[in-house]
Amino acid sequence: MFQRDYFMRMIGQMTEAVGQIMQLKREMKHDEALLIIDELLDKRFGLSGKLIRSLSDKDLIGVMTTNGVVETDNLQAIAVLMKQEAELLEAQGKEEASFIHYLKSLHLFMRLSLLGAAPTLVEPAKEAEQLLDKLKLYELPEETKLLRAEWHEGESQFDQADNVLHELLEDGAIPKEEVVDFYRRLLLYDDEKLLSGGLSREELEQGVEELAAKTQQ
Structure with a gap:
């Protein structure tokens, strides 16, 4: 029951946060939206945002695995935030940084799909498909x-x-x-x-x- 309540709170918080981020994007308040992402990454997952960004997708999955069980809900939330951050950086003209974040999100969604993760926030396979299409012009x-x-x-x-x-x-x-x-x-x-x-x-x-x-x- 406790675990279910935790995940329901997490889903609710993430849904609300993504809604705020999208509204700020529409208002062209990119820096404010990035601050919301920073705060979520620093406080939501037991790791600093700096560490989350620096770890490879494989290492991040390793950190988010307890007793052989992968915390797919947290990883899905991180992948969503990485994608949102990539879109914001792209809107600011920071193409190189945006590309790195898109790649990290893509890797996480593909790995979540391979793990058969339940779509608690989004459908990992669909997100991976969309990101591959987004990056099709890149090597x-x-x-x-x-x-x-x-x-x-x-x-x-x-x-x-x-x-x-x-x-x-x-x-x-x-x-x-x-x-x-x-x-x-x-x-x-x-x-x-x-x-x-x-x-x-x-x-x-x-x-x-x-x-x-x-x-x-």
Whole structure:
């Protein structure tokens, strides 16, 4: 009961805060909106805002894990705030800082989606999709592409995962064996699931053969 009350209060506070932030954005009061985010990050999660911003998404998940249980509600709230902060920084013309915050939010939403986190504030998978579209004109870091490939596979978007993996392969970021392993994992699915994910069994089998041949050269 205590835990449920805590989460309900957190959701209520976050909903109210995001509403205030959006209103301040409409009024072009970006600095005031950023102050609300600072206050929430400093007081809401048991960590300083500076630390939250400095930790990688992996490290942040590690810190937010207790006895093997990931505090997905807190992480979802942080991801929402990172996205809001990115939008505010973008409105102020601070593109580099905005991009960093968008990336952090994207990483958190993809990891939350992979964890199967309940949508207490927003739908993590939908947020990840929207952020990927937002950042489509940017060259994403290698670590983001790797996580993106994993996320697309988890969402059964097999053709999109394939595209990202081939991009990484062409950049020399991953070995051919990693793509072959991806194809072999997919071959365990039935034809209907493969086709709904954008790839056919024939394409996968051909891909395994071609990459295996290249590996032997």
